Amino acid sequence: MQDVRLFSTKNGVAEVAPRLAEAERHVQDLVEAHMETLLGVRFLASEYHTGPVHGGRIDTLGLDENGVPAVVEYKRGTDPGVINQGLYYLAWLRDHQEEFRNLVRVRLGASQAAQVTWSAPRLICVAGGFTRYDLHAVREHRRAIDLVRYRFYGDDLFGLETVASVAGRRLSRAGGKCAGQGRSGRQSGRMLELRAALDEVLLGLGEDVTRIERRTYRAYQRLRNFACVCPPRRTKLLVYLKVNPEQVDLVPGFTRDVRGLGHHGTGDLEVELRSERELERAQELLRLSYAAE
Incomplete structure (x- = not known):
């Protein structure tokens, strides 16, 4: 400043x-x-x-x-x-x-x-x-x-x-336990790899990014949360961002307006990730949410 x-x-x-x-x-x-x-x-x-x-x-x-x-x-x-x-x-x-x-x-x-x-x-x-x-x-x-x-x-x-x-108890960039990781035997290895790649992208947005582990989600914050990642499902990861859904061209199966809908974590825009390709597609939204906070 x-x-x-x-x-x-x-x-x-x-x-x-x-x-x-x-x-x-x-x-x-x-x-x-x-x-x-x-x-x-x-x-x-x-x-x-x-x-x-x-x-x-x-x-x-x-x-x-x-x-x-x-x-x-x-x-x-x-x-x-x-x-x-x-x-x-x-x-x-x-x-x-x-x-x-x-x-x-x-x-x-x-x-x-x-x-x-x-x-x-x-x-x-x-x-x-x-x-x-x-x-x-x-x-x-x-x-x-x-x-x-x-x-x-x-x-x-x-x-x-x-x-x-x-962060007082920040985990290493290589990973660490997250909510739901104890069930990894029933989760797709591909989804765990995708979550690790997403973790690297979010932590890499800036030196001021810290990661907070909650029971039902993993939060990435500056002063405030800018991204919340839910535990991996069998075929997808759900990410919630502090992005105004009205400023985004919503794509069914990829982005969704969740204002007024109950979900874990914070954020009005839901992003559904199923592959590394979709993670690349989402990076502009991740940067937009980071910059807004």
Whole structure:
């Protein structure tokens, strides 16, 4: 974002200068009001008290679209303590799982509370800038951490840039267990090979891509999911993308509008893959979904 120059094309061309918020709270209020759109995280609580022992307040608590708990911390500018502060609250969160589940139950309902997954709770730091030491630290801590730089432009534009993203328990690019893999003896070897090829393509879209394993699907995300892959069926793979079906020429047996239809994972466009050739055919859709997130 620091290298991006933004221009208004009203009455000619004029550069719109980036700026920081006047106060940290302005960023927090904006993100909390639109958290699901901006971060893919459902809002649970603001300025959450961690009790007399820890004696602190978590800026924002949320639950991401994969059912993973999220701590969000904000800084107006560059603050060398933001990661350590966030990790402190992440440790509190791991020690207070039942308290967090109760909060989810109150805010989102019992079914969502039952699906909370604790494999790798997330820390999302939203700040005006980060140092090279911050970028190094997120890779050393081995926790699920996203560093997100913000900027305001003019009176009504707001930008977010993910400058570092690390999954707490990311599997190797070569593979690893996924939902449904225990049934591989009853699955086509060809479909398992196709899933591995798809995995390589999705992870190869950018260094900021992380992979999250859920019981019923595998999610690929930047800040938010951009692709969800269901366990292989006998003859096909189903992939769900964050692409507007109205912007795609739908082809029966290949792409389908699933808005309003129940399915595992997230995304409004279903892509059905049966071969490596169809994977090649789908790559533009995969890139489009990646770019949208």
